[in-house]
Amino acid sequence: MRYDAVIAGGSIAGLLCARELARRGHSVLVLEKGHEIGTPEHCGGLVSRSGLDELDIGPSSRHVRGRIHRAALYSPNGGSFEIDSGPCDIVEVDRRELDKQAARQAHDAGAHIRTRSEFKRFGGRVAKTSFGDIECDILVDATGVTSLIMKKMRSGVLVSAQSEVSADWIKEGCVEVHLDAVKYPGFFAWSIASEDGRGKVGVAGAEINASQALHDLLESRGRYSETRRINAPIWVGGCAAKLVDGMTVTVGDAAGQSKPTTAGGIFSCGMGGIMAGAAISDYLESGDKAALESYPRSWNAKFGAEFTRQLAARRLLARLDNGTIDELVGAVTPKIASEISKDGTFDFHVSSIVKMLGAYGTMRLARRLPMSDIARLMTGVGKV
């Protein structure tokens, strides 16, 4: 068996990489170790419509479940502010169905996808798999956060737990974010409505018992029933792995391409897959290895400065104690919340964080946090 490229991992990054390669006329095999594309689903499913358009996987009634109208941010003492997320045009998608749609597109373009097929290792242009050896020019690692963990890159990994629940306190079109430096250090808890009375509730943080923290959160909210629960690592360390290493190209969460602020990766990981596919195609056509380097270049041109700023925002937020979070949320007036609503974009949202911190006051902030991180957040100067 021989393919131009073998892709390990049949989720959003791997499948869109496969689609790009197949559309450009190359032979490509996707290996998914799970029994079904899209499972186990470990995602809140929040994504912007513009992101879906750019991924060319456009919003469809098959995978879009609902539109998100408002987002509320809570501090530990119960203080809150709400923003109108209408201008960001965010939808909640059925992630299983979205991945299946990407798989259908890749197949229609000519890619071959196998489930229950595990990638083992790559060397000498041979991919070792659970069903034998496959010759290929390029191996694409799209195996998700586990790839970073296997490479002992654990500093950007947080543990998360998420439940699908029915509860009348979940309001249609609403996303909630709960900050608490003690319960969810380095991250937050969230709820995402799929419809009125149903949605996903999750928590993540550094070195927490995520299952217990999620249980405590759910118990504190009132009556609920759980239909599904998952535990999964998330990556908030920014672009981490070498994107091109010899004949191996790394995409998606395996490359640290999810957003450092929220760990959202459907858009940015999917774009990583598409950009990698374009560069691999150029290499396969020209035989010039330098062509592969256009992938990290395109990635940095699109996401580099934003990811640097998001990383700085993440570091700053992770240093805040609960008292400061209470003050910060309390400082956001309805006028500032309305400004945040107007100019925020879901995929490039650092300007909204800057507005929120600005409400608190840069000088007050500087008394508590390192000036270098504040400067990096404002300017985006620094390496991803």
Ligand SMILES: Cc1cc2nc3c(=O)[nH]c(=O)nc-3n(C[C@H](O)[C@H](O)[C@H](O)COP(=O)(O)OP(=O)(O)OC[C@H]3O[C@@H](n4cnc5c(N)ncnc54)[C@H](O)[C@@H]3O)c2cc1C
């Ligand atoms: C709780 C939670 C909530 C999230 N919510 C959101 C959200 O609301 N919006 C958003 O944009 N992002 C969200 N994310 C992040 C998003 O799910 C990821 O960024 C995205 O799925 C990364 O896609 P990927 O293709 O890089 O990797 P993954 O989706 O992790 O897929 C990797 C695939 O590789 C397969 N695989 C692994 N090893 C092998 C192997 N050896 N051989 C073959 N196959 C293998 C796995 O089975 C898997 O299918 C969330 C993540 C979590 C954990």
